[in-house]
Amino acid sequence: MVAEGAGRERATMGRDGAMQQGERAETRDTTALHDDPRSRAPLVIGGEDFHGVTEIVCGVHERPMPRGWYVGFALASSALLMLLCLIGWLFWEGLGIWGLNIPVGWGYAIVNFVFWIGIGHAGTLISAILYLLRQHWRTSINRFAEAMTIFAVICALLFPGIHVGRVWVAYWMLPIPNAMGMWPQFRSPLLWDVFAVSTYGTVSFLFWYMGMLPDLATFRDRATKRIKQIIYGVLAMGWRGSARHWLTYEKAYLLLAALSTPLVLSVHSIVSFDFAVSILPGWHTTIFPPYFVAGAVFSGFAMVQMLMLVARHSFRLKHLVTMRHIENMNKIMLVTGSMVGYAYAMEFFIAWYSGNPYEQYAFINRAFGPYAWAYWIMVSCNVIFPQLFWSKRVRTNIALSFVISVLVNVGMWFERFVIVITSLHRDYLPSSWGYYWPTWVDVCTLIGSFGLFFTLFLLFLRFLPIIAMFEVKAVMPQADPHFDEPASHPVPAVAVASGAAAGRTQVADASKEGA
Amino acid sequence: MAQLFPKWTNKTPRMVASFFGVGAVGATLVVWKFFAPGFLWAGYRPQQPVPYSHLLHVGQLGLDCRYCHTGVERGAKAAVPPAATCMNCHRTIRADSPLLAPIREAAAGGKAVEWVKVHGLADYVYFDHSRHVNAGIGCVSCHGRIDQMEVVRQVAPLSMFWCLDCHRAPENHLRPREHVTSMDWKAEPDQRTLGLRLKQERGINPPQHCSACHR
Numbered sequence: 001m002v003a004e005g006a007g008r009e010r011a012t013m014g015r016d017g018a019m020q021q022g023e024r025a026e027t028r029d030t031t032a033l034h035d036d037p038r039s040r041a042p043l044v045i046g047g048e049d050f051h052g053v054t055e056i057v058c059g060v061h062e063r064p065m066p067r068g069w070y071v072g073f074a075l076a077s078s079a080l081l082m083l084l085c086l087i088g089w090l091f092w093e094g095l096g097i098w099g100l101n102i103p104v105g106w107g108y109a110i111v112n113f114v115f116w117i118g119i120g121h122a123g124t125l126i127s128a129i130l131y132l133l134r135q136h137w138r139t140s141i142n143r144f145a146e147a148m149t150i151f152a153v154i155c156a157l158l159f160p161g162i163h164v165g166r167v168w169v170a171y172w173m174l175p176i177p178n179a180m181g182m183w184p185q186f187r188s189p190l191l192w193d194v195f196a197v198s199t200y201g202t203v204s205f206l207f208w209y210m211g212m213l214p215d216l217a218t219f220r221d222r223a224t225k226r227i228k229q230i231i232y233g234v235l236a237m238g239w240r241g242s243a244r245h246w247l248t249y250e251k252a253y254l255l256l257a258a259l260s261t262p263l264v265l266s267v268h269s270i271v272s273f274d275f276a277v278s279i280l281p282g283w284h285t286t287i288f289p290p291y292f293v294a295g296a297v298f299s300g301f302a303m304v305q306m307l308m309l310v311a312r313h314s315f316r317l318k319h320l321v322t323m324r325h326i327e328n329m330n331k332i333m334l335v336t337g338s339m340v341g342y343a344y345a346m347e348f349f350i351a352w353y354s355g356n357p358y359e360q361y362a363f364i365n366r367a368f369g370p371y372a373w374a375y376w377i378m379v380s381c382n383v384i385f386p387q388l389f390w391s392k393r394v395r396t397n398i399a400l401s402f403v404i405s406v407l408v409n410v411g412m413w414f415e416r417f418v419i420v421i422t423s424l425h426r427d428y429l430p431s432s433w434g435y436y437w438p439t440w441v442d443v444c445t446l447i448g449s450f451g452l453f454f455t456l457f458l459l460f461l462r463f464l465p466i467i468a469m470f471e472v473k474a475v476m477p478q479a480d481p482h483f484d485e486p487a488s489h490p491v492p493a494v495a496v497a498s499g500a501a502a503g504r505t506q507v508a509d510a511s512k513e514g515a
Numbered sequence: 516m517a518q519l520f521p522k523w524t525n526k527t528p529r530m531v532a533s534f535f536g537v538g539a540v541g542a543t544l545v546v547w548k549f550f551a552p553g554f555l556w557a558g559y560r561p562q563q564p565v566p567y568s569h570l571l572h573v574g575q576l577g578l579d580c581r582y583c584h585t586g587v588e589r590g591a592k593a594a595v596p597p598a599a600t601c602m603n604c605h606r607t608i609r610a611d612s613p614l615l616a617p618i619r620e621a622a623a624g625g626k627a628v629e630w631v632k633v634h635g636l637a638d639y640v641y642f643d644h645s646r647h648v649n650a651g652i653g654c655v656s657c658h659g660r661i662d663q664m665e666v667v668r669q670v671a672p673l674s675m676f677w678c679l680d681c682h683r684a685p686e687n688h689l690r691p692r693e694h695v696t697s698m699d700w701k702a703e704p705d706q707r708t709l710g711l712r713l714k715q716e717r718g719i720n721p722p723q724h725c726s727a728c729h730r
Binding site: 178220229230233 | 519520524525528543544547550551552553672674675676677678679680
């Protein structure tokens with residue numbers, strides 16, 4: 001809504017004026033004392049019109065990839081190959097090649113699972129919750145984030161799958177009729193996990209794919225080779241951009257957004273139940289579900305930020321992914337990072353307040369015991385560094401944003417490491433106490449999972465529309481139905497709520513023109 | 516721009532969706548039904564080296580199971596009898612039958628008769644005959660009407676589902692101990708009432724946890 005407001009204001013100045021006005025709005029925004037919605041920075045800068053947006057996004061796909069892409073793909077696919085070899089060896093040899101041993105029976109595999117599932121939270125949050133909240137700045141980054149979600153969920157699903165030991169009976173996790181007369185243990189959160197993650201993966205995939213249909217149709221229409229026309233034609237599933245298509249699409253998108261919104265919150269809540277439902281000191285905590293969800297959004301946004309900054313630079317997306325987007329993401333990281341910090345503090349407070357010596361020991365041991373190094377890496381990366389985002393100068397500094405988002409990813413991986421390992425390595429019997437250390441296979445499997453993630457991600461950059469062109473167009477001033485006739489329609493002081501819907505219909509025609 | 520695809524392709528999404536929908540359900544049902552012990556193993560009826568007839572010995576002559584399968588009340592295995600057990604009678608009855616030649620040879624200290632095992636459980640399953648027989652599970656409950664079989668065949672699937680079926684509701688098979696080997700015993704007034712009473716009286720509570728059988 002606010003974007004439309006700003007758009008209307010600029011619309012009076014015509015196409016050529018929009019750019020200057022946009023730049024002025026940006027400078028004004030940095031100096032404004034109060035956050036006046038009408039003076040926010042525009043979402044698309046550089047004076048781009050609809051066709052310009054199409055050219056930018058399709059250009060990524062149609063121009064040769066930069067050399068960095070090939071280097072990255074070589075590295076990522078090598079790591080993926082290593083992962084596949086290690087998984088093959090794991091199946092052949094058994095879980096003994098990992099560092100797992102009693103008392104620490106959950107090692108890297110579960111740490112990596114929770115880490116990747118957390119990364120996968122930003123996509124659906126951006127596409128579903130921010131959509132329902134009409135946060136128009138999401139349009140430039142949602143495709144990106146959703147793709148990242150799907151790939152992160154794939155990486156996440158891998159780990160419990162190979163952690164079960166006897167993979168050939170992994171189908172026992174599914175409630176299907178069998179000759180054993182057995183059902184999965186419905187009282188176990190590990191089973192809830194199977195449902196939560198697979199539902200999340202499915203819905204996220206549908207959301208991502210359905211949202212891509214109009215853009216795939218643009219790719220199809222711009223394709224010059226027959227084979228490309230056919231491939232993108234199949235992928236676009238017959239999208240013609242008719243009014244009826246758009247009507248159905250908008251309804252389906254809204255419904256999927258409503259369906260995904262509770263999923264964003266439920267998935268990581270259920271992942272946290274894996275820990276919270278057990279009776280281990282340090283795990284058995286009611287704060288876990290909200291704490292995990294906040295952490296997941298935190299790490300997800302950090303990953304989106306990290307990848308987006310690289311892609312923005314390499315693929316010349318600066319007109320679509322603006323400083324306003326980067327700053328907004330940093331703000332969300334600041335909020336969720338502070339929530340995570342609050343949760344860390346609250347865990348200690350409750351340990352003290354409960355008067356339970358075992359709980360107290362678990363936390364003192366966490367901060368000052370043998371894994372203190374991991375704990376303090378976690379605290380500094382997750383709580384201390386993101387606090388720098390209070391400063392606008394840091395928030396709008398690209399290099400610092402990148403560095404902090406990398407640190408947050410490191411910190412969030414260590415958070416899961418700290419949670420899983422420190423509670424387990426002190427068993428109930430002091431004679432069973434141990435110290436977990438990963439083997440090289442553990443470490444290389446983690447690296448390999450990044451290989452899987454980046455291989456998929458780089459293929460996505462190469463072959464699919466990385467920015468939702470039609471959604472970006474809908475939040476541009478040109479999407480206003482009265483954009484071309486400024487004189488006959490004076491700008492109302494308050495933004496009109498129906499602006500978004502009207503703008504979308506306009507884009508339907510516009511994207512056909514662009515294509 | 517010319518049409519990329521012919522008109523019939525409009526139907527493909529529905530076709531693909533229904534193919535995978537039907538395929539997934541169908542594959543599950545096929546595996547469930549046909550890849551299961553109930554289909555693969557029930558009815559197994561190997562040819563034995565000596566044409567011993569349970570129909571004749573049990574059904575018509577009325578031999579008790581325990582005359583030959585002596586371990587059934589005391590051990591994990593019911594045990595296949597040694598040739599000497601056969602010779603108790605066949606020393607005098609049909610002592611010259613050519614069909615019994617391998618039995619006579621084995622009893623005289625020669626090569627043992629290589630009976631083919633009919634009812635086999637997987638190596639990772641712990642099973643004890645005595646526990647079941649002493650609790651009052653009749654032979655017929657698992658092995659079927661042996662007294663009517665010329666050549667013994669496997670009647671039950673011996674699947675885990677089948678084991679658990681009885682462990683979950685033993686009252687459907689419990690009987691008084693003195694009738695354990697009886698092939699044609701009928702419960703009075705009916706199996707369920709009697710079974711529940713016996714279960715109550717003897718405190719029978721079959722385990723259903725993993726390590727009951729997978730030790």
